[in-house]
């Protein structure tokens with residue numbers, strides 16, 4: 639199996655499969671190659687399944703008339719040429735103005751930049767909505783960071799940051815709330831043990847259903 643090996647100052651091995659099927663293995667600086675190979679061999683079945691899933695997944699295209707998911711709705715892209723980048727939603731259409739609308743990269747970049755601004759306001763509002771119970775328990779509100787992440791929807795750092803994936807902007811607000819609640823519950827329990835799930839059940843009884851929407 640072909641893979642790219644990236645050495646870094648990490649302590650454990652990690653394998654990633656990218657949407658184009660490429661495999662990357664991240665390994666500690668000095669770990670012997672035979673350990674890396676054994677690690678990849680052990681996960682061969684999982685890697686191949688990921689590659690098959692990725693290949694079957696239709697890739698988002700950014701041409702005039704293509705569909706783009708936004709907060710759980712499906713919007714139609716309406717592209718126009720113009721010197722100034724602009725993105726504006728009009729009912730079920732998403733108008734995108736870029737210098738070269740035939741360049742899908744320009745269109746995708748413009749939409750992602752627009753999402754970033756929208757996500758900051760929306761995610762912040764959702765955190766503030768869900769936070770009072772945690773505030774009453776003596777927690778400080780985490781500081782929001784919006785990031786494009788390949789492998790996760792959110793994370794909570796011990797240093798007081800809540801990281802949320804920009805691509806959550808494709809999903810309905812109920813799903814975004816699920817991810818926010820999941821991360822906030824880590825303020826109480828830093829793991830995914832029974833206490834964590836019991837807290838999720840109390841704070842958001844239908845969280846399993848919301849998670850299905852995210853996985854689908």
Ligand SMILES: [Zn+2]
Pocket residue numbers: 820824830
């Ligand atoms: Zn978690």
